[in-house]
Amino acid sequence: xxxxxxxxxxxxxxxxxxxxxxxxxxxxxxxxxxxxxxxxxxxxxxxxxxxxxxxxxxxxxxxxxxxxxxxxxxxxxxxxxxxxxxxxxxxxxxxxxxxxxxxxxxxxxxxx
Numbered sequence: 001x002x003x004x005x006x007x008x009x010x011x012x013x014x015x016x017x018x019x020x021x022x023x024x025x026x027x028x029x030x031x032x033x034x035x036x037x038x039x040x041x042x043x044x045x046x047x048x049x050x051x052x053x054x055x056x057x058x059x060x061x062x063x064x065x066x067x068x069x070x071x072x073x074x075x076x077x078x079x080x081x082x083x084x085x086x087x088x089x090x091x092x093x094x095x096x097x098x099x100x101x102x103x104x105x106x107x108x109x110x111x112x
Contacts (some may be wrong), residue, residue: 009034012094015041018108025099034094040068040083043105044095049073051081053107064110 012028019026029042041053054068069082087093096107 005036007035008039009088009093011041012096013050015039015096019098019105020076022104027097028094029097030093030095032090032094037092037094037096038090040086041065041107042079042083042095044055044076044097044099045073045103046099046101048101048103050076050079054077054086056112058110060111062110064112065107066112085092 016026016028032038038055040055042049043053047049050069050070051073052068053065056064056066058064069079071075074082083095087095
């Protein structure tokens with residue numbers, strides 16, 4: 001059985017609002033399908049590198065987040081190349097960019 005799902009545009013609005021409350025700058029860099037698009041979160045830590053969080057599912061089918069660019073932050077150019085490849089595969093994809101110099105941001109929910 002699948003769990004109920006909010007429209008993607010609402011999840012993105014909530015994410016941007018959550019960042020604003022935390023004092024983080026968040027920008028919707030790319031809009032995808034408003035109802036069913038997946039979300040990539042690009043977290044820019046500037047000198048410390050960039051991490052992309054991508055939506056996934058656990059083996060049990062629960063929603064989760066994983067680091068799309070690997071365990072360690074990468075250069076922004078590598079991150080942008082990853083995002084570009086994902087957009088080519090899924091044109092409905094949303095991309096949210098967050099500036100977080102002090103590594104305070106983690107996606108809400110299960111992390112794998």
